[in-house]
Amino acid sequence: MLRWPSFIALYRNDAMPHTNTHIRDLDTLPVSTLFWRYAIPSIAGMLVTGLYAVIDGIFVGHYVGSHGLAAINLAYPLVMLQVGLGAMISMGAATRIAIQQGAGDMRAARGTLLAALALLALLSALLPALGLPNIDLLLSWLKADVQPQVAEQARGYLLLMLSGAGLTMGPMLLTYLVRNDGRPKLSTALMTLGALLNIGLDYLFVGVMGKGLAGAAIGTLLAEAVVLILALAYFFSPRATLRIKLGQLRPDWLGLWPILALGAPSLLMELNLALLLFAHNRQLLVWGDDLSVAAYAVAGYSESLFTLVIHGLAVGMQPLLGHAIGAGQPDRARAALLHGLKVGLGIGVAAWMAVQRFPAWIAGWYSDGSAELIEAGSRALRLHLLAMPLDGLVIVGATALQAMALTRLALGVTVGKTALLLPALALLPMAMGLDGVWLAMPMVNLLLGVAVSLLLWKQIGQLQGVARAESS
Template identity: 55%
Template sequence: MSQQNLQDLNTLPVASLFWRYVIPSVAGMLVIGLYTVVDGVFVGRYVGAHALAAINLVYPVILLQVGLGAMISMGAATRISILQGAGKTQEARQALSNTILIITALGIILPLIGINQIETLLALLNADNDPAVRQEARSYLSIMLWGGLVTIGQMAVIYLVRNDGRPKFITYMVVIGGLSNIALNYFFVVILGWGLAGSASATLLVETLITLVGLIYFFSPFARLRIALKDLRPHWQSMPSMLGLGISSFLMEANLAFLLFAHNYQLLEYGKGSDVAAYAVAGYTEAVFILLIHGLALGMQPLLSHATGANQPQRLAQTLSYGLKVSLAISLALLAVVQFFPHTIAMLYAGKDQALIEAATNALRIHLFALPFDGAIIVGVIALQAMALTRLSMLGTLGKTLLLIPALWLIPLWWGVNGVYIALPLVNTVIGIMIAGVLWRELRHLKQASHTYSAA
């Protein structure tokens, strides 16, 4: 990191730094969300409800893959920021080298295991209930498993290039990727008629482009934390601590995978395939919100990690407080959109399928009523990670799972399909209040520490 960047992090007003880092991060995440929306729109309109159900059915497996990428990326980004904040450039370079080597290893191992067990995976996901859904699910999952290297690689590039002080550069790359994804989806799905396989191929081609550009960047003179081929050797002692900083990100994605699996299972128990498709529409919409708030939190991460490493409690408290206020405002605005215009959102994915539109409208209203609390959980978990408070962040993630298991099992006994939709927002409300309490306590401690520091 350049001396100018370090000086900016130490001296510029927190609000100015916040928007400098958050806007590109949010823009990047929104474009990634656009990938998701575009896939859903093309699949729903040109392939059908059974294809939407197929994506939803296999996505828990993909989320586990994404979770590993998030663990590596978040752990590396946090570790590198803290090391650079402490002036340890060589150790930061070692962490970057470890990141590249770990991603490469996972990109080879994961598809070999997944493809070999794909029939077992489909059976566990309950895909046997509908032959049409199973066929589409097998095609989509096979391609996405083979592309695990670039799925994880793209995540790392977005985190690490932004951390290297180039948020605008990675934003441009992601925007170009999003536009390319639209064009490729149209070509593969509409023109060639490849169905879900075409949508998966479009996504992976874009992820490959972004991964390659990011990898080239860190070997180029433009990188502030530049590495060479000779640096690509494992540093075993630092790997556990780096991955440990990102474990909450993995648990968050694993938690989403489990929740999605449990929802699909219960929807098939109390409803039918069309209910899974309706839930998929709500899931696509929720994914855009999650990525938006996730982008905000990730934009805060370098600021929080640097302030932690540089022992600046006042700036740490200001950044955290400001970020929470912005997150709440965004969450309330999106909640209003979902509650007032669910029919319009459903039509975007379902086209003229009236049955799916009605079911999706109901799912949107019920399943997404607790967005502000969901936002508090996302920002809270990532903020606690960025401040190296890993155990506290893990409690938030694990608490959601522990409460949701009985909620998803019991509530549908009385309310059927609607009970499946309402279980998660109820749990998010409880966990969100708990996370807010933890953050409030941390803010008080930071303010007390800043007063002590100033007095000294």
């Protein structure tokens, strides 16, 4: 077993590159080289972060079946609330600490770190205190009580996930802060360790011991507890720049509001996703049944793998594009944008072809062998993911607009997806039944894809025009 001091020692030289070298590379190296240098670690980090939910889905599908998949999908909006709160603290604290460190105020940065930990402790106590006494009301609100088997699995899962709310939020916060402390490799290693532990523990509790969704929750929480302990130990070690000492536990209480304000967009983004999941679940129960919800889980887990890759790609493109815009390099900005769009569309087309060609095989990842689940999951995959290339285009496009400081347009794309999807979910099933629920997302992605394409075409043309004017 790898001991904590050895684990830290592996990354003792894991420091951020010198600023001048970093900027020189952004100015001089080929855009294609820089693109993959940034995109590959970003994609890997996104995949590791998202593996927890996908791993749970695979084990639940194999060992519990369609009732388990339906239960976890119906209960998951509440887990997404916890994730959103964790993302709010993480992004808010990381942003504030980065600003304070940049200004050379290490004392203030340490105070913000301690304030974030105090806020984490408060929410870790508040969420179970509010949720556990009202578990039956929450299950009813989520429609997770539609069938006794579904209700039993969802109840066991939510009881544990609410009880361990701090273990859902804490690792996200600490790994963000470890990365901000100049240890990106250590942060990635901790997340990878958590994902690997989750696989082993899920197999033990769900596959071997047969504890169902409760077993999946236990495996997830134990894996996250290990990551939380190791990351927290790092900040008490001499390796940490923002080292925490027991005699200097002075949180910056006035920094709580800036943390919340800076992190609010991350919370809103996660709440938006939770709302869309909740809306889909509701309509699937109206026009279908719990098997339809299980089929949606199959499509949703598969979609999440694709979107994690595309998000990683977009996040990797962002610093290249943003730096080129800020440095007044329109030709390099145009090259970075075109490269990101081409790669994103290529991945989208490849993923779409795989889904359309092998839906039963993909659905089999999440199935206990049930022919009904594989058939329903295959139809959900083919219809719900019909516009995958355009979905990828929208994600990359929104990130590109944000990187070019076109914040209102980027926000309009994000908000527009929800604004269009909710009416589509309400209206399409009236004409098409259950298939209308599956086709709501592709139709919205088609409309947004066209709009984003026109916006980006305009930006590419403007960048090309500026580059020509500068060269003449």
